[in-house]
Amino acid sequence: MFASVLSAVIMGMEVHPVQVEADVSDGLPSFTMVGFPSAQVKEAQDRVRTALKNNKIALPPKRITVNFAPADIKKQGAGFDIPVAAAVLAAAGIFESESLKGVMMAGELSLNGEIQAISGILPIVIRAREEKCRFCIVPAGNMKEAGLVPDMKVIGVRNLQEMIRFLKNPDSYKEDPIPQSVEYKETDDADFCDIRGQKSLRRAVEIAVSGFHNLLMIGPPGAGKTMVARRIPGIMPPLSFEESLELTKIYSIAGLLSEADPLVRERPFRSPHHTSSAQAMAGGGKNPRPGEITLAHRGVLFLDEMPEFSRRSLEILRQPLEDRVIRISRVSGTYTFPADFILCAAMNPCPCGYYPDMNKCRCTSGQVTGYLNKLSQPLLDRLDLCADAEQVSFSSLNGNGGECSSVIRKRVERVHEVQRERYKKEKIQFNGELQGKQIEMFCTTEREAAVLMEKAFEQMGFSARSYHRILKVARTIADMEGADIIRRQHVGEALSYRAFEKKYWI
Template sequence: MFASVLSAAIFGMEVREIQVEADVSDGLPSFTMVGFPSAQVREAQERVRTAFKNNRLSLPPKRVTVNFAPADMKKEGAGFDLPVAAAVLAAAGILKPELLAQIMVVGEISLNGEIHGVSGILPRVIRARELGLRFCIIPQENLKEGKLVRDMQVFGVRTLGDMIRCLNDPERYENTEEEEIQDTQNEKGVDFADVCGQDGARRAAEIAVSGFHNILLIGPPGSGKTMLARRLPTIMPRLTFEESLEITKVYSVAGLLTKKDPLIRKRPFRSPHHTSSPQALAGGGRIPGPGEITLAHRGVLFLDEMPEFSRKSLEILRQPLEDKEIHLSRAAGTYTFPASFMLAAAMNPCPCGFYPDMNRCRCSQGEITHYLGKISQPLLERIDICTEVPAIGFQEMKKKKRGESSEKIRRRVERTQKIQRRRYEKEEISFNGELDGRSIEKYCIMTKEAEELLEQAYVQFEFSTRAYHKILKVARTIADMEEAEKIEAEHICEALTYRAYDKKYWS
């Protein structure tokens, strides 16, 4: 007898349907798996056979053949155990084959018949909804994750027996221990009010978040660069449910979700160590999974001590910073991952950290040049805002005057971003930081005085075209913060001050 059930495999961020087919026929007793299964998938036959024995499900002594279609892509992971079990049970006559129509089954089976959770459940359930299937059967451990897709019926099973009962009578099957997911966001923790002084850097951070601009903080050790960067997510607008679901999908594929509350409620803040490999940043593996760049999607990717990263790792950032997605090519195909993140980086101006204070700096000119040369000019030009973070004076530290809270700054950021979304509602972008050359000419309208000032700066500093566009985008954000229709001369002036790498460091 023949039976089949639908499952799914994850390739990068893409979900591909896999039809698991089983046939039980006369012949010497055997269990054969075909359809390009990996060694991990091939082991499912032993897990399934032993689970059947331990649950008193006796298969007839016949030839069992399992096929994974389409056969031209390699099947990876333990999530095929449960669909293999369902298809074999139906082919053996223990279940009716029609019960497996228009459903998706995913899960791993232990030798005693218990069902274990697997990663990547959320994108699979979303795909099942797109296909218009009746329901999904997934491990109980992943039930909260599956339930995030509100308009798709999902059943969680703990054992092989649960799956059989669910298939025989899905209308009466009840999920157990299901808790309501509360849509709240706990914002306790770091706050911009903790930052002492640094008014200029705080202003630059607010501009960067308001327009989704990349930012580089330069200053001596202990001046508060890392402290500022870690508070950037606290002034970003709260995630909508759709954005949370989008981020949760990425973390589901990466296997980083918690069982208690799988929904990602805060904007990601990823801070990889400077020894991280290029594969760790971009995504690695024979079948690539999400790297730090993708895990920072809709949030902040913070590179502390930026020059200490390898040149190869830093250059990987150039393409995703422009395209907002990253493409990885492997022998098996090309994988595309989302990468709409805000880059925040921090660095010292020299190896000892005190340049250009020659009374304290112990570095030679060659050492300084070599240190700054670790960051290429093309990468620097993809950073919209570069500002200095000076050391805090004793009197300022002694006063311990608290600055504005993150909540107060966030309200201004939300107002500014609302202006941008309204302006770009007919475009495929939402923020000033995403403007391209054509859109800049359309939306970054300057007054005559502002145009003359920018022309003078362009000639004097010998800006590139990309640098010219970055200045205009930052000026557009500053104008939006002041609710100005056109870019004024003072907006250009302030935008020019956020190009520290055009001044004393790289000159």
């Protein structure tokens, strides 16, 4: 007899449907798998056979053939265990093969028949909805994650017996309500009111978040650069349900979701150590998985002690900072991962940390130059703002803090709403995403501002990329003041955040 059921394989961020077919026919007893299965998938035959035996389900002594179609995609992972078991059981006549039509399933099988949770269930269930499946069968441990998908019936099973019972009568399963919003939780442990002094740095951070611009902080050790960076997610607007679901899909594929509460409710803040490899930053492996760049999507990627990162790890940021996606090429194909994040970097101006204060700096000019040259000019061009983190005075340290995160977040939300309304007919949301003709269309300047920009371009030797990024920052500053057109003072402030190229990199 013949039976088939739908499953899926995840390749990068893409989910490819896989038809798991089983045939039980006369011949010498055997269990054969075809259709480009990996060694991990081939092991499913031993797990399935042993699990069925331990559940007192006897397979007939016949020739069993399992095929994974299409055959040109390599099948990887332990998620094919229960589709193989279901197809074999239906082909052996344990239950009707008709019950598998329009059903997608995935899960790992233990030798005692228990069904274990796997990573990547959320994108599989989303694909099942796209394929218009009747329902999905997933491990009970993945049920909270799978239940996040609207308009898709999902059945969670703990073992083989439950799977067989629900396949025979799927209408007996009662669905739980699906959340359609993300509850924002105010946190008190990382608030901007804890920051003392650093008025100009706080202003630069608010501009960066308001327009989704990249930020570099330079200052001596102990000035509070890391403290400021860790509080940036607190002034970003809460995630919408669609954004939260998008992030949950990424973290599901990466296997980083919490079983108790799988929905990602807060904006990511990723802070990889400076020893992280280029592969850890970009993602990779035989079947590429998301790296730090993708895990920071819709949030913040913080690089503390930026010059201490390897040159390869830093240079790999150049393409995603421009395109907002990262593409990884392998022999099996090219994989695209989302990478729309704010890059926030912090560094000392020299190895000892006190340059250009020559009263404290102990570094030679060669050491300072060598340290700063660890960052290439093409990478610096992609940083929209640079702010000095000054040494905090005693009076500031013992004084009152500044505005709280909730107050700053309200202003940021207002500016974001202005940008969304402006770009509702474009494929972007924020000023930091403007490209090419969009800059000319939306970054209109008054005459005095244009004259100032021209003088600065000629005297400071900006690149075309730097020029465009200055305009985008000026557009954000204008939005923060409620101005329709970019004025001289907006350009002047935006230029002040590019002075680092002359102050440090000379």
